[in-house]
Amino acid sequence: MADDFHKPMFFSGQAFAAFHGGEDPATINRVAHETAGALLSRVRDDPQPEVIDRLIAFTDDHGIDTVAELWSRAGAHSLPGSLWRIYLLRALIRQDPELTSYFFERGAQLIPSIDPVVAGAESPTGPKEITELADRILRGLFTGDFAVALERAAAFCRIMAQGCASIADDAEIGAPETASTLTTRALRFESIGDDLSQSAALWRRDGLD
Template identity: 35%
Template structure:
């Protein structure tokens, strides 16, 4: 008896998608798809009445992995929804990876960036757990509030941390400048969102 070569069975509905072009090698089309997904995620979340949507968005990086999100959105312009989401998820991942270091940098920057501290909405004193809670609350706002507010709060947080990094003797100036750039980018994106021009 001759053995037949094994073929993966056709899943229900596969035949409907057989004619779709393979775009895995087309970076332009992949970028367009990633941008559309980001816009749907943000705009669709605000239109949803499902209370679990905010939690699913919050844990997107945990369930899918920050590397997967990076593949989709890391190269998107800072003044796009996709670029904003990448920066927001990157900030959250960083806070969760180094909460003690972040708390130290935030504390060092509070005195010099007091207005931004208030806007960032961090509990006093800003320990590691308080910063985790704050960054989660900010990301939950994607589904429950105005996206511009989310961006402004994240920008304020990044600005306080950037100021703190510049104050601490062991932090190099490049790290402080990078965080300041993230703050500026999120702030600019928030202004675009308020004007209805962020896409």
């Protein structure tokens, strides 16, 4: 895949591997928090289905870079940072649902936790099911328990991390470069999952802003 952004394509595997969030200047941070707070408050106060549908499909029409400009540099444990991570995960899933479902299925088979139940994907999880899961998680931010939606996304990340790590182990001898790439990706999923779990806990304490 190309490294350049093209609408409605989103980002390369290399771009995802390099993702780590970031700190931003005060002005950008303020705008990120204000826009995220206003959007979430307005939609949750009046959850019109057509508006929510447009928000879910926003990056399909405009690309992930539009959301990135608003929220990607916000702190990991903040409202805009959490919204950015959910949109990022949905974009990743939709870019290659077949490969994503492959990683997810491997991880779900191996992970020693109830994360597959928490994530809520239908089993077996193919491209259709993984794409539907992405939409349900994002929709849950606007219509359901916000913390639960974050926890579902965190569970998805942990499953993906397990799947990527397992496949990296399989590739270690015959394809070391692939193994290295998948190991890096597993670490990124694990990091995002941790961030989303912490954000869910903050939301429950009214501390996510």
